[in-house]
Amino acid sequence: MPGERLADCSISDLVREATQGDQRAWREIVDRHAGLVWSVVRSHRLPDPDAGDAFQTTWLRLVESLHRLRQPDQLSAWLVTTARRECLRLIKRRDREIPDADALDAGTAVHNGGTQLLGVSERPVDAPDAALLRRERNHELLDAYRRLPARCQSLLRLYLADPPLSYQEIAELLDVPVGSVGPNRSRCLNHLRKLLGGPNDAHDVEGGR
Amino acid sequence: MDDLTAADRALLADLRDAFQQLDPPPPHLLHAAHTSLDWMNADAILAELVADSAATGAPALRAAAPPRVLTFDAEGTTLVVEIVTVARVGEPAAGRRVIGQVLPAGDANVEIRTAYGAAVQVRADGHGRFRATEVPAGPLAFSCQFDDPTRTPFVTGWTTDQG
Numbered sequence: 001m002p003g004e005r006l007a008d009c010s011i012s013d014l015v016r017e018a019t020q021g022d023q024r025a026w027r028e029i030v031d032r033h034a035g036l037v038w039s040v041v042r043s044h045r046l047p048d049p050d051a052g053d054a055f056q057t058t059w060l061r062l063v064e065s066l067h068r069l070r071q072p073d074q075l076s077a078w079l080v081t082t083a084r085r086e087c088l089r090l091i092k093r094r095d096r097e098i099p100d101a102d103a104l105d106a107g108t109a110v111h112n113g114g115t116q117l118l119g120v121s122e123r124p125v126d127a128p129d130a131a132l133l134r135r136e137r138n139h140e141l142l143d144a145y146r147r148l149p150a151r152c153q154s155l156l157r158l159y160l161a162d163p164p165l166s167y168q169e170i171a172e173l174l175d176v177p178v179g180s181v182g183p184n185r186s187r188c189l190n191h192l193r194k195l196l197g198g199p200n201d202a203h204d205v206e207g208g209r
Numbered sequence: 210m211d212d213l214t215a216a217d218r219a220l221l222a223d224l225r226d227a228f229q230q231l232d233p234p235p236p237h238l239l240h241a242a243h244t245s246l247d248w249m250n251a252d253a254i255l256a257e258l259v260a261d262s263a264a265t266g267a268p269a270l271r272a273a274a275p276p277r278v279l280t281f282d283a284e285g286t287t288l289v290v291e292i293v294t295v296a297r298v299g300e301p302a303a304g305r306r307v308i309g310q311v312l313p314a315g316d317a318n319v320e321i322r323t324a325y326g327a328a329v330q331v332r333a334d335g336h337g338r339f340r341a342t343e344v345p346a347g348p349l350a351f352s353c354q355f356d357d358p359t360r361t362p363f364v365t366g367w368t369t370d371q372g
Contacts, residue, residue: 018246021246023246023247026243026245026246027243030239030242030243034234034239034242035229035233035234037234038232038233038234039228042232049369050369052235052238052367052369053258053366053369055234055238055242056238056241056242056245056366056367057255057366059241059242059245060245060248060249060255060364060366061255062245063245063246063248063249064249064253064254064255089257093259134226134230135230137223137227138223138226138227138230138231139227139231141223141224141227142227142228142231142232145224145227156221156224157228159221160221160224160225160228162225182212185217186212186213186217189217189220189221192220192224193216193220
């Protein structure tokens with residue numbers, strides 16, 4: 001990897017280097033996947049100390065397993081599975097309720113061809129004074145999100161994971177049929193819109209925020 | 210074929226923004242993740258936290274903070290640690306005393322790490338017992354390397370700080 005930019009390295013290369021003790025490669029692995037692992041942990045709606053425990057344990061498990069990772073290119077999937085297992089272990093340990101995933105309406109199956117869930121949105125660069133407004137808006141949005149039913153919170157958090165999860169992965173994490181992911185996502189978004197207090201078309205869809 | 214409406218897309222983009230801005234992975238957890246390669250050496254295994262008195266007790270009912278007792282399991286080896294916060298006048302939570310035992314017992318080097326790099330090294334005696342004083346506040350992690358080379362060394366994850 002000498003002379004090569006870390007950002008250009010494949011996951012397999014990074015895993016190989018990290019296995020040999022390369023700290024920079026390890027940090028790059030963490031930085032690329034931290035958001036994903038955090039999304040999976042957050043989707044289980046654990047209290048903060050448990051969420052922190054599940055997050056860090058996932059990385060320690062990875063160090064432990066690094067040298068026998070059979071398919072380094074499947075690292076995302078490995079991390080998702082491991083993070084989920086740690087969350088379930090903590091839920092069991094503290095005897096808490098699991099997010100009510102079974103209550104997710106199976107709905108009617110829809111055809112979801114792609115695995116990429118959401119295109120990158122084209123957003124104009126905000127003017128400096130817009131930053132404060134956006135922050136305020138984000139707080140309102142997150143407040144509303146936290147009033148959603150548990151199953152909607154889990155679904156939306158997983159749906160927006162970065163790097164993204166496939167419908168199949170989301171369905172497995174929530175233990176629901178893959179065909180229910182799309183319809184439930186739409187239902188949850190409508191619910192969120194109601195909590196935000198506006199009619200469906202109140203949101204400026206032209207991107208002129 | 211995705212069935213997202215334009216309004217759905219916009220709301221999702223906003224929600225993604227809100228998550229990224231207001232609920233990203235916390236910096237102290239990222240820091241712990243960055244240092245975990247350094248913390249776990251190649252032949253060590255990860256000990257699992259199996260019991261935590263802070264998770265089950267009702268400390269709010271007591272006047273003085275009770276000691277926190279943590280139990281870890283590393284494939285049959287048990288580590289029990291008791292953390293006692295030592296408060297002094299004008300210097301609350303000046304330091305902590307950590308008393309522990311590894312079972313089955315064995316002579317070992319035990320390292321107690323604190324969240325930002327400082328480490329305390331102590332010896333576990335023939336009964337597996339060890340003791341450390343003046344351990345700074347914040348999350349802790351433990352590692353144990355036995356004198357007996359046939360016993361597998363282990364490390365623990367960071368304890369979460371629960372006051």
